[in-house]
Amino acid sequence: MNKISESTILIIDDDDLICQTLYDIFQEKGYKVTIANDGTEAIERVKQMAFDLTFIDILLPDVDGITLLKQFKKDYPESSYIIITGNATLKTAISALEDGADRYFIKPLPVDKIIDIAQEIIENQHLRERLRESEERYRLISENANDLISIVDNKWKFQYCNEAFKRILGYDPNVLVGTSSFNLSHPDDRNECFRQFRKSFLNGSTKSEARLKCKDGSYKWVESIGKITYDEDMKFKHLIGISRDITNRK
Known part of the structure; x- marks a missing residue:
């Protein structure tokens, strides 16, 4: 056109x-x-x-x-x-x-x-x-997706969470923004999540399975993939993550 x-x-x-x-x-x-x-x-x-x-x-x-x-x-x-x-x-x-x-x-x-x-x-x-x-x-697309979609910065803090966080985990997405994404991780999974996050700095992407804490205190298993975005100086800008509830498979 x-x-x-x-x-x-x-x-x-x-x-x-x-x-x-x-x-x-x-x-x-x-x-x-x-x-x-x-x-x-x-x-x-x-x-x-x-x-x-x-x-x-x-x-x-x-x-x-x-x-x-x-x-x-x-x-x-x-x-x-x-x-x-x-x-x-x-x-x-x-x-x-x-x-x-x-x-x-x-x-x-x-x-x-x-x-x-x-x-x-x-x-x-x-x-x-x-x-x-x-x-x-x-x-x-994001607000109507069934999967959890999030954006975190280089301090692991949420910059964006879609509405699926409320449907699946029970959290108001706006409340999560600015908080550490690791707060939702099961204590036994945090070291692995941290390792995968650091690995993404080298590979530009990551894939993992972990448990996320629901607002009611229970946990759900999710399979996550993440992709790094870079600024014009090729420095880390965001990690865009998509996580799917796989609790029924566990």
Whole structure:
């Protein structure tokens, strides 16, 4: 699917030449472009559809561009904004960036640079959208899974536990977050769990069987597999674990 063809740009400026120039450039590259010549028209446009990127001139006939930026940033925080102006000062530039503008350009506009920056902003926005969608799919799968799914940090503390912890072990997942994962291990199994955890640092993964303590004091046997995730410096970040109740097999 062509993401550019799905991308939308709004140009807010009372200068017809600038509007038409940007319109022609981005339209030719496959973007869906809309023009508004003042703040009132722009507000109506954004009510009708969502825009990935909005260009806002600071000096508009009916409203200050920074004021419009603040309103849009509040109402449509997922969109990106580029401020353009012919009367630049350091104060207005700082104000625009502090109020949520992604970039700030001075007229006459450096067209080639604006194209590159706009494409970069929109690509990053689509990347964030895909990441959010991926996280949401993972959350839905995780929360409805029959197996225990957890994430622990390098201090063995839970960073995440799915709803199966409540169904299988009786614990509220939110209560477990921040506590040591070894607290749930049977005392006789802790040395082996610790050994497997340390082993995962070398192998990048682990597999084990152990007993986990239920909230009522009983224990359940689980078969667990774990996978290490690393940060950009290839240092340990998380251990993602999936554990299946195998009590009936014991």
